Amino acid sequence: MEIKGLDYNTQREKLQMPEYGREIQKMVDHAASLPTKQERTVCAQTIIRLMETKMPQLRGNADYEQTLWDHLYLMSGKQLDIDWPFDVSEAEKIHSKPAPLPLPQNKIRQRHYGKLIEELFEQLKQMPAGPERDELARQTANQMKRDLATWGHGSMDDEKVADDLARYTDGVIQLDLNRFIFEKVTVVNNEGGKSKKKKK
Secondary structure, rough: OOOOOOHHHHHHOOOOOHHHHHHHHHHHHHHHHHHHHHHHHHHHHHHHHHHHHHHHHHHHOOOOOOOOOOHHHHHHOOOOOOOOOOOOHHHHHHHHOOOOOOOHHHHOOOOOOHHHHHHHHHHHHHHHOOOOHHHHHHHHHHHHHHHHHOOOOOOOOOHHHHHHHHHHHOOOOOOOOOOOOOEEEEOOOOOOOEEEEEEO
């Protein structure tokens, strides 16, 4: 249903930079319509100060002024003829999408442990016996137990961790469950609450 006099966003022209809002876009359009370059430049400088108040988080960037002028250039449809204080010829790179990250090329044997744990298995196999390897084995075992809690529906049996650690390190790491103490693990249940599993 259309009501006379009402102006809907769906009926308006699409904004180039929606984060600045329609009022700033109208100011940019007005600046582009001014008759002299001097008037357009002065107007653009005022608009930049207003844009800065709309996006204060940009001030944390070393090149935030460059970014604001790039945005202004894009909002004008690259038609604003002024004395640009920055080079805006590469402004369109703002909208370019990053290249997709490559997926791991090697198959992960135990997906619930993940690739990083598999890399730790390989590292443990190559390390000489000693306190450094013992500490890495302790940290790896505890992370494996946390992974089981996260992806194994709460199942995190100590014997399974010890068995997996021995198997995937080709028998190099053998946990003595009579002496080894796992860290406490907090499990998030399906209701969003937390239940704590105590040390065994």
